[in-house]
Amino acid sequence: MMSLRELDRAARALDAGLRGARVQRVSATGPRDLWLVLRDAGRQQHGVHLCVEPARARLLRGPAPKGESVGAPGFVDLLRARLKGQTLRRVELPWRDRLVALRFEQGPVLMLAVMGPRSNLLLLDESERVLGSLRPLGETHRGLRPGGVFAPPETSAPREGEDRFAECSDEAWWEAMRAHYDAAQGQEREDALQRRVARALRKARQALDKKRGLLEGDAKAGEQALELRRDGERLKGLLGTLEAGARQAEGVDYETGEPFTIALEDGETPRAAVQRLFAKARKAEKRALRAGAGLAELAGRDTSLAELETRFAACE
Numbered sequence: 001m002m003s004l005r006e007l008d009r010a011a012r013a014l015d016a017g018l019r020g021a022r023v024q025r026v027s028a029t030g031p032r033d034l035w036l037v038l039r040d041a042g043r044q045q046h047g048v049h050l051c052v053e054p055a056r057a058r059l060l061r062g063p064a065p066k067g068e069s070v071g072a073p074g075f076v077d078l079l080r081a082r083l084k085g086q087t088l089r090r091v092e093l094p095w096r097d098r099l100v101a102l103r104f105e106q107g108p109v110l111m112l113a114v115m116g117p118r119s120n121l122l123l124l125d126e127s128e129r130v131l132g133s134l135r136p137l138g139e140t141h142r143g144l145r146p147g148g149v150f151a152p153p154e155t156s157a158p159r160e161g162e163d164r165f166a167e168c169s170d171e172a173w174w175e176a177m178r179a180h181y182d183a184a185q186g187q188e189r190e191d192a193l194q195r196r197v198a199r200a201l202r203k204a205r206q207a208l209d210k211k212r213g214l215l216e217g218d219a220k221a222g223e224q225a226l227e228l229r230r231d232g233e234r235l236k237g238l239l240g241t242l243e244a245g246a247r248q249a250e251g252v253d254y255e256t257g258e259p260f261t262i263a264l265e266d267g268e269t270p271r272a273a274v275q276r277l278f279a280k281a282r283k284a285e286k287r288a289l290r291a292g293a294g295l296a297e298l299a300g301r302d303t304s305l306a307e308l309e310t311r312f313a314a315c316e
Helices: 004-018 073-083 170-219 221-237 270-315
Strands: 022-030 033-039 045-051 058-062 088-092 099-104 109-113 120-124 130-133 248-252 259-263
Touching (some): 004 045, 004 058, 004 088, 033 073, 073 120, 170 270, 221 248, 221 270
Antiparallel strands (some): 045 058, 099 109, 109 120, 248 259
């Protein structure tokens, strides 16, 4: 964010260089970045960049952007209707605060508030009533509403701060400031991309681990299938000995010599119970087979994800 000293220098330089220039075009290069393109008496074009991104709020002069606007369509349309063809009358800091007023010949005022998280750009009429704003007023000026008269916030006087490129002439100063903020914006985009990739990798790892847990649970169905099939065989061997309406079947396993008990469901015949046990065994076997194939496929995905995680960690 520009300091008060830097804003004061920018306003004075714009006032000296562009007073009397006419607004030719208004465009946006992002949801919080707006450009005025002005033409001076010598028919030269000049771009004025007004940014309200909290960490990078600024007022700079630079080459006029090309192409269509992206972002803030409603506010851009309002500025086009009110400012196009207007002559810039004065650029000033009316309250010795980080508020820059661009005043135009027929009354409109474009007010740039460079105030960190409360940075905003407002269009005022000749009575300084708010016609519109780039960001919602509730986010930046809580006591102000559309149609209300703009007034500076009641805060203590801000520190002037430093001019980071005080030794530069005006033209070199603009270039140095643009380079500084271009680098900051590039780093911010890189940081945002890094967070997005980290979040995507984290979600992918969580999803993979969850899927593995589910498949490992299904893989254990193979053990369940063996028990179900064994109970089915045991019960099948007792079909001739069970009485009608029996609630359970008891016997001795001929392989291990151990006694066993198999519960029957209410109203279920022994033969139906055998069929039920074998059906459940087949179903469990299919689950186990699918889980085995899924775990094999998952191992390949795990390897690829681990490689991406390693490469990303190296980038960090």
